[in-house]
Amino acid sequence: MGENTKKNKKAQITLFVILGLVLLIIFFLLITLKQCTQPRTKNTRIVLYELEAGSLKNYVTSCIRQTAMDGIEKIGENGGVIYDFQGGTIPFTHKNLGKDYLNYTPPGLEKTYFVSYGLKENTFCKNVTYKTPDYPYPATPFSKLNTIYSQECGFGTSDHPHAAFYGFFGQNNVMTKLCYLAKDSGCEGFAKGREIGLTIQRQLEDYITNNLPVCVNFSVFTNRMNANITPEEKPFVEVSIVPSEIIIFVRYPLRISFENQKPVTRTLDYQTTVKVRLGLIYNFIYDVLSLDSKRTGFDITKDYLSSFYYNDGLELRKINDPMPAPCSSCFAPFYYDDIIEVKDRKSLVNGRPFLFRVAIQNRKPALDLVKNRTFDLKNTDRVEIPLRGFDPDDNPVTYFFLSQGPGTGWRENDSEITRNLERGVLRFHIKKYDYGEHEVGILVLDDSGLFDYQWFNINVEDSNSNSLPMPACVENCIIHGCSSYAKDSCSCAKQHVNNCQPPDKLFAQPPAHDCEHAWCTVAANQCKSECQGEFKSDPNSLCWKCVSPIVHSGDLEKHIDCFEIMDKEVCIKNMPDCFWVRENSTNGFVESCYNDTSLSLVTHPAYIIVN
Numbered sequence: 001m002g003e004n005t006k007k008n009k010k011a012q013i014t015l016f017v018i019l020g021l022v023l024l025i026i027f028f029l030l031i032t033l034k035q036c037t038q039p040r041t042k043n044t045r046i047v048l049y050e051l052e053a054g055s056l057k058n059y060v061t062s063c064i065r066q067t068a069m070d071g072i073e074k075i076g077e078n079g080g081v082i083y084d085f086q087g088g089t090i091p092f093t094h095k096n097l098g099k100d101y102l103n104y105t106p107p108g109l110e111k112t113y114f115v116s117y118g119l120k121e122n123t124f125c126k127n128v129t130y131k132t133p134d135y136p137y138p139a140t141p142f143s144k145l146n147t148i149y150s151q152e153c154g155f156g157t158s159d160h161p162h163a164a165f166y167g168f169f170g171q172n173n174v175m176t177k178l179c180y181l182a183k184d185s186g187c188e189g190f191a192k193g194r195e196i197g198l199t200i201q202r203q204l205e206d207y208i209t210n211n212l213p214v215c216v217n218f219s220v221f222t223n224r225m226n227a228n229i230t231p232e233e234k235p236f237v238e239v240s241i242v243p244s245e246i247i248i249f250v251r252y253p254l255r256i257s258f259e260n261q262k263p264v265t266r267t268l269d270y271q272t273t274v275k276v277r278l279g280l281i282y283n284f285i286y287d288v289l290s291l292d293s294k295r296t297g298f299d300i301t302k303d304y305l306s307s308f309y310y311n312d313g314l315e316l317r318k319i320n321d322p323m324p325a326p327c328s329s330c331f332a333p334f335y336y337d338d339i340i341e342v343k344d345r346k347s348l349v350n351g352r353p354f355l356f357r358v359a360i361q362n363r364k365p366a367l368d369l370v371k372n373r374t375f376d377l378k379n380t381d382r383v384e385i386p387l388r389g390f391d392p393d394d395n396p397v398t399y400f401f402l403s404q405g406p407g408t409g410w411r412e413n414d415s416e417i418t419r420n421l422e423r424g425v426l427r428f429h430i431k432k433y434d435y436g437e438h439e440v441g442i443l444v445l446d447d448s449g450l451f452d453y454q455w456f457n458i459n460v461e462d463s464n465s466n467s468l469p470m471p472a473c474v475e476n477c478i479i480h481g482c483s484s485y486a487k488d489s490c491s492c493a494k495q496h497v498n499n500c501q502p503p504d505k506l507f508a509q510p511p512a513h514d515c516e517h518a519w520c521t522v523a524a525n526q527c528k529s530e531c532q533g534e535f536k537s538d539p540n541s542l543c544w545k546c547v548s549p550i551v552h553s554g555d556l557e558k559h560i561d562c563f564e565i566m567d568k569e570v571c572i573k574n575m576p577d578c579f580w581v582r583e584n585s586t587n588g589f590v591e592s593c594y595n596d597t598s599l600s601l602v603t604h605p606a607y608i609i610v611n
Helices: 002-052 055-077 142-152 200-215 218-225 278-294 300-306 415-421 472-480 487-500 514-530 543-551 568-574
Strands: 101-104 113-119 228-231 236-242 245-257 264-274 314-319 338-349 352-360 373-376 382-386 398-403 425-429 436-445 451-461 581-583 590-592
Touching: 002 055, 002 218, 002 245, 002 264, 055 200, 055 218, 055 245, 055 264, 055 338, 055 352, 101 352, 113 278, 200 236, 200 245, 218 228, 236 278, 278 300, 278 314, 278 338, 278 352, 300 314, 373 382, 398 415, 415 425
Parallel strands: 113 352, 373 451
Antiparallel strands: 101 113, 228 245, 236 245, 245 264, 314 338, 338 352, 382 425, 398 436, 436 451, 581 590
16 A cells, blocks of 8 residues: 555656746747747837838838829820820820820920810800801800800700809810719819810829829838738829819738748828919810800900909910921921910929910901991091901901902902901992992901901992982993993993993803903992993983093092002003093083994983984
8 A cells, every 4th residue: 555655646746847848848938929029019109100100101102192293294294184105194195286185395305295176166156156257156146146156055954064154255064074973072064074084183183193103112121120011902092183183092902921930911101281272273274265265356365364263373375376387288287286384482392393284276267247338428528337257266367358349349459448357447449439338348367377257348428319219220330330230231231331342242151351441330339329320311410510520541540549550551541531421512412432333222201312
């Protein structure tokens, strides 16, 4: 029994020894494990602190700002677009020069920009016509255009939410939208676009997403941090554009690796604010282009100050015809397109004031409605009609006078008219031989050769005269010339005005000489106004007395319309002594001034008829 007790005691001692050894091993294992894990936890904590609040955060944030600045600069240079070859997402290959963009190389620089359009001709409203002479809307004064647009062109309808910002002289929906509808960005309604990928907001987000990893290079911190930091994937970027600044939020998934240790993955959040007034500038440009499309006489280089969105620090300048034709014989319509640049001295991008430019399509000039006018010689001795020609592109316009009628037309090529047209007014003196209704026109031309024109009537009356109406055949012959009538029609006119030509050329086609025809027209008008429109039998009131200073060729300079006769020497040579009728000194009747014996004279109660 004693031996059994001893054996049990030895077994217990052995058990305690083994248990102690196990505990000792566990203790040493715990100490070793603690010593192994403590450096890793400390290093991870240090790296995360640097990424979240220390130097690494400042480094990443500065890269976000720099990448954003580069993207914003490209957006401004190209009119709201970052092309794929610039690191953006807008494909350039399918873009067309003169339709989608305009080339622009600033003076002194070798770099060429591809400026997107901000304003083009209005294709939204079917009531806007580009056909002359109906342009911009048939028989409508400028003062009525906006009313027509609002009533007939879908102004403010839900289908066209931006229509209120277009006008007869252009639409600015071609300008890239600032923000997209999917997010609440604080942008104005007109600045929101349905196509997310084309908005400036989305383009800037994509640009930062694609180019931020190029800027951020964590390898420079590897030795210092004793860790390898690499992006797990592309950063997630959100951009919010408000009038005074751009807020950028970046969520960056990073992998942190230590030597011989399992990597740690963390997603770090960064936010920075860029003090660039992109929202304000966009709203300003959009509003200025809207005003330019609706207001006649709006000068974009001066009147931009009237924009609701104008703010201190904003400057606007216009670059006329920035893309000159490569050769004298080369021509394309977009060579006359313009560019406007808005510079903001309160927004610095890469050390320079932020600049945003857009292209503007060259548009046709327009002529305000000119109504038919009547001028009474009793009250005035001149025609005066103010003209309002308007070039939406703010370039000077030139006026031209047009005239319908025989020869060169009534008062066409009149130096007095040409001189006053330079002042924007149709002004010239009239006399009795201008009596009658004349179809005339005004053409307005811009520097690119685009034009608009209108026809209207000027009626010259004389209420002091109790004239009787002239026979229709006579009036037709006077107005249109015998060359446009058959022999029978001219025969009637011949009886009253001797057809304005020698007897052997009465029915010649065309008249014997243009200058004869022109003189005949003026003489007939003189006769119509001063001789009461008829050949009276009383010798003292015969028409030849009225028109004698005109129809005789001895002194052409006395003729009021001598300037219309291009070759005076030829005219003098071909002009007969007279081509009207004159008094026969022997019998008191009227005879042909060519003394054709085959013509007999008869009297008529109201007319002397030459048979």
